[in-house]
Amino acid sequence: xxxxxENAENEEEEARASRKILILFAAGxxxxxxxxxxxxxxxxxxxxxxxxxxxxxxxxxFPIVIGAGPGATWIILGAIVLAVLTVxxxxxxxxxxxxxxxxxx
Numbered sequence: 824x825x826x827x828x829e830n831a832e833n834e835e836e837e838a839r840a841s842r843k844i845l846i847l848f849a850a851g852x853x854x855x856x857x858x859x860x861x862x863x864x865x866x867x868x869x870x871x872x873x874x875x876x877x878x879x880x881x882x883x884x885f886p887i888v889i890g891a892g893p894g895a896t897w898i899i900l901g902a903i904v905l906a907v908l909t910v911x912x913x914x915x916x917x918x919x920x921x922x923x924x925x926x927x928x
Contacts, residue, residue: 881909
């Protein structure tokens with residue numbers, strides 16, 4: 824009985840931790856979306872006609888880079904560099920985590 828109670832407590836604790844992580848993720852995502860919306864609105868209201876923007880959207884490991892405006896070329900180049908760095912770092916971290924898993928077993 825004690826083992827079953829302990830397992831039930833561990834599962835409940837994991838469920839609570841998962842909910843907390845999900846809430847933090849949602850709060851972070853909403854904060855980023857709200858920040859982008861504020862920047863877009865403030866640029867449209869106060870920036871005049873010379874506005875530029877760029878963004879990177881990841882669908883799996885594939886980045887989609889979008890930009891517009893007179894300075895968009897540099898913004899897109901910066902976004903591409905950041906996208907490539909993100910992909911490279913994810914592969915490096917994945918390899919390191921596999922190495923660590925092999926050493927532990």
